[in-house]
Amino acid sequence: MSNTEQYTRRLLEQTDLRFRIFDKPTPTEAELANLEQRHGLSFPPDYRAFVLSDGHNYGEFGMDILAPSQALAEQARLGDHLLPFAENSCGDWYCWLVDDLPNAPVVWWDHETETTSDYADSFMTCLEQWMSS
DSSP states (O other): OOHHHHHHHHHHHTSOGGGBOOOOOOOOHHHHHHHHHHHTOOOOHHHHHHHHTTGGGBOTTSSEEOOHHHHHHHHHHHOTTEEEEEEOSSSOEEEEEGGGTTSOOEEEEETTTTEEEEEESSHHHHHHHHHHO
């Protein structure tokens, strides 16, 4: 088990299992690899470990974290240069710049101005910030 997978498991152990409020498909490693290959991209390792551990189905983070297939479906709304992975229920998105994947920092896309701003250095940093607020 990689350090990222171990860290993800520790983070998910801190969540309240009663907050499993979504029923999004949890991909297998093979399904995720196939999805990445078909779309010509690689998700960040910390996000991969998170969704493979079913973390995207928990509401404790205060954001709607997308399953990989949902992220790719929502990408068309924002443009090919952004890949959204979470929505704040107000129409704003947390995204990665596609050209920087798989080690892309997180940007915040504002739906009113349709502009991005730097948000965090990684997906895991986002989760930590969301859990502490």
